[in-house]
Amino acid sequence: MPETPFVEVRDVWRQWDARGGVCGISLSVKRGEFVSILGPSGCGKSTLLRLLAGLDTPQSGQILIDGRDVTQATPSERGLSMVFQSYALFPHLTVRENILFGMKVRRVASDEQKRRLAEAVAMTGLDGLEDRKPRALSGGQRQRVALARAVVAGHPLCLMDEPLSNLDAKLRNSVRRDIKALQKRLGLTVIYVTHDQSEAMSLSDKVVLLKAGAVQQAGPPEQLYDRPATPFVAEFIGDPPMALIAGEAVGLGAGSQVGIRLQGIGSAPEPEADLIAQVETCEFLGSETHVVLSHPQARGLGLILPGRHRLTEGMTMGLRLPQEHRVLFTASGGEEHP
Template structure:
């Protein structure tokens, strides 16, 4: 187990800078996910930690030891790749123990280490098999076992589940998290799948264009996104956004759209005339009767039943929104919505930054 400290980390390819001064501290035994769209720099950052990419600026330290110029094999880390990277001519046992063999570890110790890892991963019956005789999930377990036998201080995962089918992904992410908790090894996990990041991580790091947008516990990031990018990136379906202007009516503050829609901004200290973006999660829009307090007319365009919930797409005025409803919704063309208490997120339209309640 180990701490990982990243300070003002920069990566350049020629004149182009792709990682822009990232700061990140990872606690001993923590499971942290790096998430973002393709090209955001998450895999590049992971490879820099592994020593597979040169560092253009800043420092990376593991347990207080700077490793900028330390070879990958001497960083005491183990990496699990997206494509398994198994040797097709070696058995499961030989694949798992290969790194120990290269280090001239005595054969009895290799057998013991491989056996312990196989027990952890449910691979004991398959130790004599070749990779071609394994399923995708079993191959990924072998790749994890190869990392475990090294007993590294840090695990690095580079989108390890992206080649698996949906059902197996769910199973494997549960297994990876349970294994990490059992071993207590500091783990850094790269994914583009927000469900993986939300369900597996102690904290998530949202990257955008080589910069950190927000770091926090999954539910904290979901409940209090730091800016519009995070608000729309985390959550599926994405947060509904409505551009408006702050207006006062007596003692009450509203966000008023250009087509006359008025959304209450109770608790916010925004100046009259400020341009804002109102965000509402789809599950915080509730169907109500048309005469209910705060009811908003909703024109329905499409209803998508998913089984355990229903996604309803439509318009509040001219603004496209989606509603997540926990029950079945009958086919209809119109309804009324109300925003759940505390369901409004407010952002400065110019900067995109979150505005907190007073």
């Protein structure tokens, strides 16, 4: 018997003057799952999160949480917590007061407040900082206060809106590990909005990639990486992204495309090559050299060579495109196994 989704979005629409927003999105999230909503700016990520939070209302469709229809419910009626990009801390309150604020409003018993505070502070590494105000904290510490506030709420569902985008690269990696550890320890269901694919791929059990308000593909990170459903997914996921080659260039039907990761492309003598391309530049990265290649019927083409190589700009190279590394996109844009 299939597991009942903990969060379910059914054919939800929300647009403004028939533009933007989300267009017929359906999505299911299991209890305890970490789901990232990923996509470029303007794709509908934040609109979807606002709809889930109850900060906006769909024009049509349904939203269910734990089997209950909450489409018209207020945020406080949905049993969830949120962590924002801007931390949303009260500057005049201490760390302790910021964490406890929601519980005080809900008149949680004093002993219970103390217990939850001690647990949250220990989990988020804020011991000794309880009496500081936000201005005396680093960016990473402020974000930990926001996480602690979500933890003490005791809700099984937590929505996160690009919570790491204001942090520098080193802090992002540190707090990212904190978020994943907390989610696992508490068994939280997390829906996490980000434009950063490295965050989505490293944190998530499931990635939902949006484009223009619609789901392009939803599945485990490795599925989006290895078997992208559309050329858009192929070019959005991965660093470097998949190279896309017109089918005609490799003896396939007109209108089709072949996607292949650069790690799967090899060099070959030109008479035996699947494709002959021209060298544009070489980028030496220490342990390997990335060769940027051009071909009139391809984009994103390249070759990764171990060690250091100096290749002449404009020279031609034969490439091997192994069948086992190819993803075939039909003329309609869908993925097929070659």
